Amino acid sequence: MRVFISYAQEDRVQADHLKQRLLDLGHTPWSDSGLHGGQAWWDEILDRIRGSDALLLLISPAFLASQACLLERRYASLLGKHLVPVMVAPVPHHVLPTELAPLQIVDYVHPGEAAAYAFARAAATIQPSRGLPHPLPPPPPVPLSYLNGVRDRMGRPSLTMDEQLEIIELLGRGARAEDSEERRAAHDLLQMLSRRTDLYESASRRLHEHLMSGQYVAPAPRPAHVPTSPPAKGTPTAVKVLAWIGAIFVALILLIWLLAPSESQCFSDSLGYIWCS
Incomplete structure (x- = not known):
């Protein structure tokens, strides 16, 4: 079956994963490769929805806040397409929109064997499209x-x-x-x-x-030099002060010794008196 995958950009990883699951189950999935914007992009989206047998809806907080996802599922409902909701991130049931609340939602928040079986059973319920209504409902406007x-x-x-x-x-x-x-x-x-x-x-x-x-502020640039290890501990200030005092004291002693008069010369005369010059 031809399956259109409707998802928010934040859930791109889950969308790619489930797209591969659909391929393994024999379906032909299609998903938008990214938000391109503009009328040509939106025309292709609507054409893919009209040509699909079902829409796989990846339910998440981002999905419920997405204007594009809202327009996609509403247009698909007007066309009578089969909706297959799969929850990929926790969303309280009471906040689900009215068109999704009555549907059986596959819990794929925690992928595993049980989630894979539940998804396979939901995918097996997809039937060929019964054709498009005539006249076609008016296409929704381009998001944004x-x-x-x-x-x-x-x-x-x-x-x-x-x-x-x-x-x-x-x-x-x-x-x-x-x-x-x-x-x-x-x-x-x-x-x-x-x-x-x-x-x-x-x-x-x-x-x-x-x-x-805003939410998308660029991070501040990193400094030109970022030390990879903490700087080595330096000599304590008190030790440095004592070393300087000791050096000054030694210098003063040397200066006094150099400036002091030379040692006096003494001698005794014939009478026994000691004379010093």
């Missing part, structure tokens, strides 16, 4: 379409200060969105905008505030 519009505006050769501030505020809200894909895309656009040489001072300051408060 407002960011695509912002990027087009950023491509203009010149922007007024008000235009710069408006774009920065839009991207700042996107950088704080729940959808990880939206946050990533908004942050990338903020970085791109920061490289413009015609930013006004107030716009530049506001832009860097968003970058510094």
Whole structure:
């Protein structure tokens, strides 16, 4: 059967793993290789959903926050596609959307023999698609379409200060969105905008505030020299002071000895008196 894998980018490793499981079970899985954005990318996604027999939904907190995953499963439901939800990260049952709560969800949070059997049983229930409804439901809009519009505006050769501030505020809200894909895309656009040489001072300051408060702040550069071992312990200060005092004392003794008059010469005369010169 043709299976479309719907997942959030944070769950890419689990998606690749389950894709191989589907291949081993004789299915033909397809998954997006990454978020490319734009109308052509979204048109391909929708075409793959229409041509699939079922959607494999990788349930996780990131999946539930993803705008693209939401649009994919809603469009598939309108087309009458079989939904196979598989939980790959813990999500409380009461927070599941209404279209998923009644479905039997495969627990694949801890992959193992039991999880593999449960997944194989769920995959065995997939049946060929009954065909598309006529007329087709209207296709959902491209996710993050407002960011695509912002990027087009950023491509203009010149922007007024008000235009710069408006774009920065839009991207700042996107950088704080729940959808990880939206946050990533908004942050990338903020970085791109920061490289413009015609930013006004107030716009530049506001832009860097968003970058510094965002989730994708680049780590600070490491210092040029990082010691690999702790420095050797030096001589205690008190010992150094005593050594200097001793050296000065010896120097003073030598100086006094050198400046002192030479030893007197004494002799006695014939009467027995001692004379010294």
